[in-house]
Amino acid sequence: MNLSTSNATALIRARGLTKTFGERTAVDAINFDVRDGEFFGFLGPNGAGKTTTMRMIAGVSPRTAGTLEIFGNDPDTDGPRIRGQLGVVHQQETLDQELTVRENLLIFGRFFGIERKEIAERADQLLELFQLSDRAKDQVEPLSGGMKRRLSIARSLINAPRVLMLDEPTTGLDPQARHLLWDALQRLKRSGTTIVLTTHYMDEAEQLCDRLVVMDQAKIVAEGSPRQLIEEHASREVLELRFPEGTSRISKETLDGIGDRYERLAERVIIGCENGEAAHARALEHGLTPESWLVRRSGLEDVFLRLTGRSLDE
Amino acid sequence: MSAAQIAPRRSRGLFSTIGAYLPHPTRWRHVFGYMVAVYRREWIGSVFSGFIEPLVVLAGLGIGLGVLVGDRAAEITGGVSYVTYIAPALMASQAMQFGAGEAAWPILGRIMWVRIYHAMVATPLKPTDIIVGAILFMGGKVAFAAAFFAGVLLVAGIATSPLGALAMIGVSTLTGLAFAAPVTAFSVTQKTDQGFAIIFRLIITPLTFFSGTYFPIESLPGWAQLLSWCTPLAHGVALARGLALGTEIPNAATHVAVLAAWTIGGTVIASILFRRRMLK
């Protein structure tokens, strides 16, 4: 992995960052830098160690080994100072249901020691930005999932953080709510906030992240911009062949030579190639009879498949 | 990077470890303020229901038992009516119930279900700040309710001196805290609310009967007396009663010290256990 420091300053810098829970290693000696102003992602399946990494950055989970610097400080010793400049949105809801939408922001701002007047101004701006102004006086409970998530993010911005940390922000949201949230995050990024996000959605990482690391089983397996990762680890196009009856009986010899490489999943064969149509023609020549097939451009999904031999949603 | 190159985490020095557990001098106020905001809507209701019940008990027991105890009352009470005898004790005992209750479900709920404490530890607040703010708020709530109770006692003529009534509010608050703090320490270790049934049925409720509330502690066997004096309530009752009746309170300083010890000890242990739970 390339560790050479770039010219942009790293706000977060981890080297050999490790976390074990008893026998289990949740995060295994990972290295990464988050640079000022970028949208940085941790992409990986459930249990990869994303949340644990986020918790270590926020200083709410003491690391087992390695070094970790946030704004040049060590979360072990400067936790409160670091957290004063972070915004954290948890994977699970942490809003206070007994307070109104606006009160959630006002109260939270106080935890950072910000003056009431300043909090009130900022709260109104944030409600506006996240399209919650007309719900300001409402209780939190009846809000939709998407609104609650937007409120959580608005609340995490009450201290005008240098870095916003989002742990799986769109998990459980319907497609429309996701897109609304993506728009809000992109606006936020343009206004200069550094954003760190974890996700197990390929399209989300591809849409939002300037740079990302792919995590699997506590390790970082690849690093780069979505485009770099795809260029480096996937071929130009992908041919997907569907076999509802299963793929186990298809021989290796049949699959060899159709494309540059292939991955065999339970009911699909994924073939990486330069030209999908041509590969499909070769597949028929090899005697394959898929129930259906499709050709698409390669994405991060294929990068993950290539690196781990598994599909992200399996 | 090979494993050999990974820097092992330096362990904290003693100084920094203690520092991690010390509350920030002012930040607990924000936690207190948060609780005030949450309870603003149900403030009167919750305090009212917390102390209306013992007033009903007081009326029923005072009149009913008073009749039953009859002439023997003077023997037990040292001359005053039975109502006058149990009223200040009920005030202390209710402070215990109230303090313990506030430290149970409201604390566990904010860890397990509301999860707001997870968001709060990700701010500059330290776990200790959260515990100190929460426990002080419980004290404030007990004080508020006790003031209501004391007002009723004054109006009813059971408490005679306003100054004594004021001191009773202080004693009740301290008694409430002496339970709120250790119960908080228990709550922060729980994953369900089932443990609370045990705490309340086996400890809190029975304590009322063994702490001199309805009859003098001296009528208990020696070992039971000793046990009672180890818990906070007996001390709260002794102080509250002495203040209400205007009699001299032997060992007053000891009573206050025991209550303070439970409060401070409970808060320290709660802070340590809460930190351990939240920062894994």
Ligand SMILES: Nc1ncnc2c1ncn2[C@@H]1O[C@H](COP(=O)(O)OP(=O)(O)O)[C@@H](O)[C@H]1O
């Ligand atoms: N508090 C904990 N105690 C024990 N194991 C944990 C704890 N938190 C996480 N883990 C384990 O660490 C691994 C990584 O978890 P996590 O960081 O939550 O992954 P992700 O967020 O990528 O789904 C998992 O195997 C999980 O079971």
Ligand SMILES: [Mg+2]
């Ligand atoms: Mg997670």
